[in-house]
């Protein structure tokens with residue numbers, strides 16, 4: 001495809017306009033159509049981008065000559081919209097999480113394979129240069145054997161009426177963990193509380209067991225006074241902290257560890273086994289992850305390459321969210337990710 005890729009965006013609430021801005025700014029894309037159910041959202045987008053065609057009916061987008069659609073609507077609508085878009089011959093970028101359950105995600109993955117169209121899920125952090133750095137670092141072996149990972153994503157957040165905090169925030173951390181480790185967890189346990197809205201968890205603690213005895217815990221909350229977006233990876237040789245709230249020095253690599261001596265008869269000898277080395281701050285490029293995600297989507301549409309966050313990746317995340325949900329409801333028992 002030599003010409004501009006024509007893109008339509010469905011959903012122009014909080015996140016949709018960020019996709020629209022990026023597709024508008026990318027030189028080889030033409031941001032041609034936007035759809036939302038709310039008139040005021042369409043008026044807002046038309047004010048910003050007068051050339052964009054606006055409609056309240058997503059079927060008009062699917063019937064148009066756009067090559068690709070990006071879906072940024074509430075989670076329960078993802079499956080139907082993405083399915084119809086694929087059936088209409090459009091390449092599809094769906095916001096995270098891919099769907100509301102794994103059967104729906106499986107159907108989309110199958111449909112994308114049958115039609116040969118690109119199906120990508122908006123796991124934005126997989127395009128974050130700091131997260132890419134962590135993946136390369138882990139893969140290089142420089143950290144030694146990975147012991148465990150801690151991820152915290154909390155603040156006084158936007159309460160969602162129809163989904164809990166696990167489905168809202170944990171897709172980010174779960175996709176980051178799988179991306180960094182290059183593996184899928186075997187089982188998940190989760191505990192949480194519903195404090196503000198009845199039966200909708202606003203606080204959750206997830207524990208994911210990966211192969212090779214790697215443990216990961218994820219804390220997500222809409223009910224915390226401080227905004228924390230931090231991931232700590234602890235390896236046998238090095239430890240690394242990625243703090244997304246830090247404006248510039250987001251990643252710090254600690255040459256710290258504990259080397260257990262074969263024998264330690266005295267306390268002094270035992271203390272010698274602690275290693276306090278340098279703390280380094282790697283230079284991380286400061287690109288907007290969503291811009292990189294949108295560019296990657298367009299690249300995949302153009303070339304047929306498999307997206308980094310493809311439908312299968314989206315399906316794995318949904319399976320993990322489902323397992324976490326089962327565990328939340330059964331008192332924190334371990335739930336297998338694959339049934």
Ligand SMILES: NC(=O)c1ccc[n+]([C@@H]2O[C@H](COP(=O)([O-])OP(=O)(O)OC[C@H]3O[C@@H](n4cnc5c(N)ncnc54)[C@H](O)[C@@H]3O)[C@@H](O)[C@H]2O)c1
Nearest residue numbers: 011012013014015016035036037038072073074095096124
């Ligand atoms: N990748 C990220 O970092 C990130 C961040 C925030 C939200 N999101 C995801 O983006 C999606 C949207 O979240 P949001 O916070 O923008 O929600 P939102 O409620 O602010 O916006 C959703 C919009 O979709 C519109 N809509 C609903 N059904 C529609 C339909 N059938 N046709 C057309 N428009 C329809 C609504 O009118 C609304 O304006 C969710 O999947 C969410 O998880 C991703």
